[in-house]
Amino acid sequence: MPEGPEVETVRLELLQLISKKVDSIQLTPLSQKYPKYEGKQPFFNQFSRKTIHSIDRFGKFLVWRFTNVEAVILNHLGMTGRWCLYKDLKKLPTTTKHIKVIIHMKSPPNALFNDIRNFGQFKVFQSFEEVQQYTPIRSLGVDGLTTPFPLNEFLTRLAKKNFKDKPIGEVLLNQRLVAGVGNIYKTESLFHAKINPLKKVKKLSNTEREELGLAIGKILQKALHDKGSTMEFQPYELPSGTTGNAQKWHKVYKREGKPCLECGTPITRMIQKDRSTFYCLQCQK
Numbered sequence: 001m002p003e004g005p006e007v008e009t010v011r012l013e014l015l016q017l018i019s020k021k022v023d024s025i026q027l028t029p030l031s032q033k034y035p036k037y038e039g040k041q042p043f044f045n046q047f048s049r050k051t052i053h054s055i056d057r058f059g060k061f062l063v064w065r066f067t068n069v070e071a072v073i074l075n076h077l078g079m080t081g082r083w084c085l086y087k088d089l090k091k092l093p094t095t096t097k098h099i100k101v102i103i104h105m106k107s108p109p110n111a112l113f114n115d116i117r118n119f120g121q122f123k124v125f126q127s128f129e130e131v132q133q134y135t136p137i138r139s140l141g142v143d144g145l146t147t148p149f150p151l152n153e154f155l156t157r158l159a160k161k162n163f164k165d166k167p168i169g170e171v172l173l174n175q176r177l178v179a180g181v182g183n184i185y186k187t188e189s190l191f192h193a194k195i196n197p198l199k200k201v202k203k204l205s206n207t208e209r210e211e212l213g214l215a216i217g218k219i220l221q222k223a224l225h226d227k228g229s230t231m232e233f234q235p236y237e238l239p240s241g242t243t244g245n246a247q248k249w250h251k252v253y254k255r256e257g258k259p260c261l262e263c264g265t266p267i268t269r270m271i272q273k274d275r276s277t278f279y280c281l282q283c284q285k
Ligand SMILES: [Zn+2]
Pocket: 260, 261, 262, 263, 264, 265, 280, 281, 282, 283, 284
């Protein structure tokens, strides 16, 4: 699933649409096979001939705002949601067979939302205030991509009592702690901070807590710099069609059985709350 760095990379490329006029937003005939899109076209008609005012990121969500209309669009890429920018809609490549939404622009490029596994979201809210009150947005923790990383707020949130008896590897995926962290960067951050994913939050020393916060900030920034991770199971691409490069420096993620790059011990894989996690038994005690 695209995490904060991937979503932010996508957003930065989509910014070329700012101040440009939409012709119409079309929910494709294919999208109408799915209940979450079925019959929703009228809600999107209010954006016809409106100008795109801003595209902001909240955790892994994007919020699209338009001039002269109060309603906003909330969009989540889910597992495989992908924005693609195309000049000519008649020359689409075969990799875009799962288009759910097309933003037809007055002038190219047009923006397509392709979503193979269909976990993406594309919803209209009546106002920006309304989307801010939407629980998944309202409850987001510190944004992991904020610079400098908001360490004090992170430490305060980590000290909340509902986290203390849970393993840190599980807690780090909770968007109420750090928004934008997913399974890949959680795994890499724990390795960087030399913390075992199974360690309970209450057992973490103050130094470990601080090192973890700093590791998250550093890993997410590095991933953003390299435009995110593109892997076989995460066929993430930028709207322009290029891929990310952050996978090249992963130290533990998907490296089960391979020697730890720090100490040579084979990397261990385990399942933690239905997700694969990877760690070094020697470096992360
Ligand atoms: Zn090691």
